[in-house]
Amino acid sequence: MHDSLLNPTLGFYVEEIETTEDIAIPKNPLDRVIGQDHAVKMAKLAVRQRRHLLLVGCPGVGKSMIAQAMAFLLPPPKEEIWIVDNPKNPERPFVETRIGGEVDRGKDIGEIVSPDKIPAEVAIKLGFKCRKCGALTSTLKKRCEACGEEKEGYDDRKFTSPFRDLFETEMFNSSRKQVKTNKIVPYIRKVDGKQEVTVYEQIDTDPLKPSVRILNQNALEKLREIEKSRPSKVLVPLKRKTFIQATGASETELLGDVKHDPYGNHPELGSPPYTRVVPGAIHEAHEGILYIDELPQLGHLQTFLLTAMQDKKFGICGRNPQSSGSSVRVDSVPCDFIFVGACNIQDLRLILSPLRSRIQGNGYEVLLNSTMPDTPENRAKIAQFVAQEVAADGRIPHVTREAIEELIQEAIRRAKIIDGKSNAITLKLRDLGGVIRMAGDLTLEVESPLVERTHMKQAIKLCLPVEEQIKREYGSLEKALEKELPLAERDLSKSNYPENYQNQSLYG
Ligand SMILES: Nc1ncnc2c1ncn2[C@@H]1O[C@H](COP(=O)(O)OP(=O)(O)O)[C@@H](O)[C@H]1O
Numbered sequence: 001m002h003d004s005l006l007n008p009t010l011g012f013y014v015e016e017i018e019t020t021e022d023i024a025i026p027k028n029p030l031d032r033v034i035g036q037d038h039a040v041k042m043a044k045l046a047v048r049q050r051r052h053l054l055l056v057g058c059p060g061v062g063k064s065m066i067a068q069a070m071a072f073l074l075p076p077p078k079e080e081i082w083i084v085d086n087p088k089n090p091e092r093p094f095v096e097t098r099i100g101g102e103v104d105r106g107k108d109i110g111e112i113v114s115p116d117k118i119p120a121e122v123a124i125k126l127g128f129k130c131r132k133c134g135a136l137t138s139t140l141k142k143r144c145e146a147c148g149e150e151k152e153g154y155d156d157r158k159f160t161s162p163f164r165d166l167f168e169t170e171m172f173n174s175s176r177k178q179v180k181t182n183k184i185v186p187y188i189r190k191v192d193g194k195q196e197v198t199v200y201e202q203i204d205t206d207p208l209k210p211s212v213r214i215l216n217q218n219a220l221e222k223l224r225e226i227e228k229s230r231p232s233k234v235l236v237p238l239k240r241k242t243f244i245q246a247t248g249a250s251e252t253e254l255l256g257d258v259k260h261d262p263y264g265n266h267p268e269l270g271s272p273p274y275t276r277v278v279p280g281a282i283h284e285a286h287e288g289i290l291y292i293d294e295l296p297q298l299g300h301l302q303t304f305l306l307t308a309m310q311d312k313k314f315g316i317c318g319r320n321p322q323s324s325g326s327s328v329r330v331d332s333v334p335c336d337f338i339f340v341g342a343c344n345i346q347d348l349r350l351i352l353s354p355l356r357s358r359i360q361g362n363g364y365e366v367l368l369n370s371t372m373p374d375t376p377e378n379r380a381k382i383a384q385f386v387a388q389e390v391a392a393d394g395r396i397p398h399v400t401r402e403a404i405e406e407l408i409q410e411a412i413r414r415a416k417i418i419d420g421k422s423n424a425i426t427l428k429l430r431d432l433g434g435v436i437r438m439a440g441d442l443t444l445e446v447e448s449p450l451v452e453r454t455h456m457k458q459a460i461k462l463c464l465p466v467e468e469q470i471k472r473e474y475g476s477l478e479k480a481l482e483k484e485l486p487l488a489e490r491d492l493s494k495s496n497y498p499e500n501y502q503n504q505s506l507y508g
């Protein structure tokens with residue numbers, strides 16, 4: 001073990017390590033991407049300039065990894081999208097963008113004070129005040145900054161209240177419902193000899209600012225009135241992921257929908273149309289990254305994507321003509337995303353040319369490498385990769401330098417045989433990751449504390465493609481077929497069997 005870890009972003013040599021434990025895993029996920037410096041540079045640029053990106057390359061070279069890492073660089077979303085009932089025409093609900101998720105209902109209701117003006121017991125429960133020493137600190141701090149005591153009000157799950165429905169807003173995050181709420185504490189006061197409920201709502205986290213709202217019974221009634229007059233729901237919550245992956249398996253997944261309601265035509269029975277509006281991936285990716293793997297598989301949906309990219313807005317309507325949702329439409333729902341598409345080289349021609357030109361005009365197209373030159377620096381990157389895979393897997397033991405060197409030789413062999421490149425190292429790292437996991441599993445089986453060279457050698461053998469295994473067993477695919485098929489079928493099958501890469505043995 002080294003005293004300090006080797007930092008991949010500064011560079012190191014394979015000779016410096018004993019095991020993968022000596023290698024630090026970079027915090028920034030883009031620094032974990034190996035051998036794709038150009039693509040990583042363009043990805044950083046795309047985030048900074050809010051441009052689109054098309055990543056083209058072989059499977060398993062890091063396209064999804066780069067797209068995901070881009071989201072890490074994005075600031076958290078600032079806008080929350082709401083759907084608001086349109087009382088005059090319920091089938092045309094309004095859309096509203098609220099900055100910072102600020103719920104504008106009842107803004108002027110109640111009295112806003114700083115936490116030192118409220119009963120101590122309430123300030124403790126709201127997470128401002130320390131029960132032990134009485135100091136006021138931010139509600140985001142788990143412990144009191146003055147005495148170090150854990151703050152009682154820190155965990156908001158402790159609080160339930162009969163008024164909760166007033167403060168909660170339902171949020172739909174993909175299929176899972178989340179509840180967002182300001183922390184509130186009800187408190188019974190005596191006013192003119194009568195007991196009256198007062199609600200204290202935490203509206204900010206800073207103890208030095210007026211950050212608590214006091215709502216008396218009057219104010220609470222007013223709030224209920226406002227709620228009733230302006231029904232709405234969150235469509236895209238403020239707290240959301242900035243990485244959305246869409247497959248284009250269905251139109252509704254990508255573009256949104258209005259759900260069916262069997263009683264949709266009966267206002268007294270059915271749920272109002274605005275409650276049935278569901279966002280598409282393009283809306284959920286607002287202010288974030290919309291990633292589409294195997295872009296050509298989107299087919300005709302590419303046209304909609306193009307429109308969404310151009311307008312940064314896309315209406316939501318019921319997409320099933322049989323459904324009661326089909327008569328509902330919300331216009332101009334925001335969808336300002338950075339588009340990242342992935343595609344392999346063969347399918348490039350299946351991307352619609354207007355979409356290509358949209359990306360070219362307002363973004364970058366990048367070809368990913370499938371090999372990198374065999375240099376000491378790049379060999380060390382394979383060591384970094386092994387360390388990352390071990391860390392990501394979480395179960396397999398650390399890998400010794402000798403085992404890493406064995407894998408590097410395999411990576412060089414693969415570059416030569418699969419990509420026809422000499423003095424190169426393969427970057428088809430998903431496959432190489434499979435070898436590492438196999439070696440790890442073999443090591444666990446023999447209860448060795450480290451992945452040693454022998455385990456890696458074994459794994460390399462076992463990870464041969466099955467065609468390769470057949471060849472080793474039978475000499476060639478033809479021979480295997482001859483041996484395993486009944487006489488009558490032999491001639492037929494011989495002429496039908498595809499002769500491609502399998503003719504060339506990986507190991508001579
Ligand atoms: N360039 C790379 N650097 C580090 N790890 C990689 C790289 N490419 C692939 N991997 C590993 O392989 C896995 C699959 O890669 P992925 O990004 O999904 O490939 P692609 O999208 O190009 O098919 C990743 O999760 C990572 O573990």
Ligand SMILES: [Mg+2]
Binds near residue numbers: 065
């Ligand atoms: Mg992928």
